[in-house]
Amino acid sequence: MKFLAFLRDSYREAVDGFVIYVMLGLSALVIVLAASLSFTPAEPDQAFVDIAKQFKLAFQNRGASNEPVGYRVGSGLATKYGDLPCEYTVSDVQRMDAGSRATGTYKLRLTVKPPKVERPRGNGLEADLMAAIAERTDWFRMVVAAWAQTPYRQDVAELDPRTAEVVGLNGAPFGPPRAAKKAKEPEKEKGKEPEPDAPPAPRGPTIRVSAPQVSEAEKKAVTDEMMTDFLKNQFALHAGLDDVTVKRLDGVTEPQYLFDVEVTGGSASRGWPYTTKALFGAFTLSKGTLADGLLLVEDNLVNGIGAVVTLLVTIILTAFFIPNLMRKGSLDLILAKPVGRGELLVYKYVGGLTFMFLVSCIAVGGVWLVLSIRSGYWNPVFLLSIPMLTFSFAILYAFSALLGVLTRNAIVAILLTILFMFILWAVGTGKTLLDVYRAVPVREDSAPKWLEYTVDGANAVLPRYKDLDKLMSRTLAEGVSTPAELKSRERLDLPSWGSAIGVSMGFIALMLLLAYWRFVTRDG
Amino acid sequence: MPVIETQGLRKDYGGIEALKGVSLAVEPGQIYGLLGQNGAGKSTLVKILLGIVRKTDGDAYLLGESVGTADVRRRVGFLPEDHAFPGYHTARTVLDFYGRLYGMSKDDRRTRINEALDIVGLKKRMDTKIKSYSKGMKQRLGIAQSFFHDPEVIFLDEPTDGVDPVGRKDIRELLVQLKGEGRTIFVNSHLLGEVEMISDRVAIMHLGDVVRQGTVADLTRQTDKFAVRLADGDEFPLDDLQRMGYSVSLMDGTAEVELTDGKGIDPVLSLLSERRLRLRHLLEMKQTLEDVFVKLIDSTEPRAKRAVRAARPARPRRDD
Helix, strand or coil, rough: HHHHHHHHHHHHHHHHHHHHHHHHHHHHHHHHHHHHHHHECCHHHHHHHHHHHHCEEEECCCCCCCEEEEECCCCCCCCCEECCCCEEEEEEEECCCCCCCCCEEEEEEEEECCCCCCCCCCCCCHHHHHHHHHHCCHHHHHHHHHHCCCCEEEEEEECCCCCEEEEEECCECCCHHHHHHHHHHHHHHHCCCCEEECCCCCCCCCEEEECCCCHHHHHCCCCHHHHHHHHHHHHHHHHHCCEEEEEEECCCCCCCCEEEEEEEEEEHCCCCCCEEEECCEEEEEEEEHHHHHHHHHHHHHHHHHHHHHHHHHHHHHHHHHHHHHCCCCCHHHHHHHCCCHHHHHCCCCCCHHHHHHHHHHHHHHHHHHHHHHHHHHCCHHHHHHHHHHHHHHHHHHHHHHHHHHHHHCCHHHHHHHHHHHHHHHHHHHHHHHHHHHHHCCCCCCCCCHHHHHHHHHHCCCCCCCCHHHCCCCCCHHHCCCCHHHHHHHHHCCCCCCHHHHHHHHHHHHHHHHHHHHHHHCCCC | CCCCCEEEEEEECEEEEEEEEEEEEECCCCCEEEECCCCCCCCHHHHHHHHHCCCCCEEEEEEECCCCCCCHHEEEEEECCCCCCCCEEEEEHHHHHHHHHHCCCCHHHHHHHHHHHHHHHCCCHHHHHHHHHCCCHHHHHHHHHHHHHCCEEEEECCCCCCCCHHHHHHHHHHHHHHCCCCCCCEEEEECCCHHHHHEEEEEEEEEEEEEEEHHHHHHHHEEEEEEEEEEECHHHHHHHHHHHEEEEEEEEEEEEECCCCCCCCCHHHHHHHCCCCCCEEEEEECCHHHHHHHHHHHHCHHHHHHHHHCCCCCCCCCCC
């Protein structure tokens, strides 16, 4: 009963000012914007062409791995991937049933052939490597053989990034590095012979280049069944189409391959291309999968800009709750009632969170509803933004509550909480950049140690505001993206839910305990 | 058994001694007035009794229990000085909020809120936001919230602050009515006249200590001064009485006879009788509570010293 009383009190306090109406107005605006979106599925002829174009990207271990089949340059977060250059073209798309487009069954012909041999776009080492790889033949067999390998094998070359010289292959040193040669030259001038058994001089940072390791015998061993399994796997990963039959046809000579494909699922599949238009068709927002359009709204508009605006406005609204309670004259009135100080603090804190929860329900729920109606895709995962937004606010509001108790000044609480929010964002972004920076081996300069210690230390103890944002983006993507798109995301070094929520909850608990301690130890 | 009892109650605010061992007892059904200058420690004492401020030392009991428990607070009402109600509430909603905190049922809240606001004359404005209220209206609302939940003890800190004379009279009558219902009322005030009119017992606090307490009659009784008036045409024997050792002053035909050195009034009356002077009026004079208060303050801290203290740079303000 007391909790409900405080909840109603917090509600009255919040709706007393104009800010709540600004907030509701903004929510309504975002909902109207979402309602103005239109999602138009591509015609089947074009849709299958677009889907097949993505088949260049295959995944190791028969599609089970997140790592692509192909070459890669670099390692860790700084890895660049290159597809194997096969061309997949679609023709003769026929509608086989009279059902809706969403569940339609289609028949089509898929041709796979090597690309025209030409130097790929780009320059330098990467382009040379691509050109060298492209000179090989029968790409399709190579891709399928590599795709089917368990475990996947690859040739790994270590290159000196300054000279492009190969300094190692498959883990073995490949000739003395240039740096070592240079180091020996002055010794020759002085007439000293280098010791023959001396270990090679330490090597500088190298860049790792890898390519599939497929023997000719393996290529020859690729069967028609392996090819059709590969294509089925590609339809499943890139389009979310699981009900697919593939049959290899004769009539073309290798390295060209011809397949008859029958698929069921149509535009209901996650990978079906859509055109997303905004403001009731006024301009095109995106052309891609439905996920592209939906994520543009869910992740960027609502979970990105919308979340920041909502958090800022709610910080301003709720920052008054505790300082107003603690005003002289106001506090005496309430403390004389049968309610403890700890209870008071918790009720006010939970009141703020409830307020945020309700606002999130209106904004996110509204957008979810209109997006689902407009797109025909009912994805409940987006609704997880409500507790996530509330949890992000819980972090900031715990800090604001502590400031409210310490200073009894709402303006100070607002300004410092917004500054704190910026610091959390800066630390999270700094940590991401630092991790990428550290993963690039060619850099000779390194970030100052004090900066690394500061960012790593701050990231370890401060709430994971940025990590929660990343995790939420991934969760939203899981709701709408194709398996192939998700694999690309999975390759990123994402934080775990456990650490992100655990550290953040620890921080919230610490802030509230400090606020409670200060509240109970002060008179009045 | 006293409903309020303190023994050697002390409170230090970082070196400032707000209470220096206050001991007092308030019996049930009384109106108890606590008088004192600003900064005497009155509000601190009340806040300790309500658990708002923690005591430094000593004992304090309210309704037979140690102060500060939620159960005790449920049975008392409190009107703080300089109270600030949330402006976003109306009189009805704020009382409804407090009623929920007291654990009152919905029906109880509805009935008691209407009654209380009717008693303090706010019923017509009960659905208007408090931020539009005048100071007097807020004060009346404060009084309503102190008794609407049917408490056994009511603490009122400066209850007539900001209220016009008619409103003050209403408040006095209300307090007497509440006392009549068996409640104990503890009034903090520096308006001595108000307290004198309604209090059964009074304590005077000065610099953190209770310097005098008793019934109003006890405190205001003056046993050494009489007003004597004779019939028209009779002349008062001023010189004779002065020779007898009395201090006498004449004003508008009435003589004020001050008894000194343990003398009684009887020798004066005998003299008047011997001289065949016709006595028309004899009254043992009383002093007002204000006289008592000022005398007491003067005796504990002479005016000159007080003036010096008042002229000192302001120290951190205490609650009262």
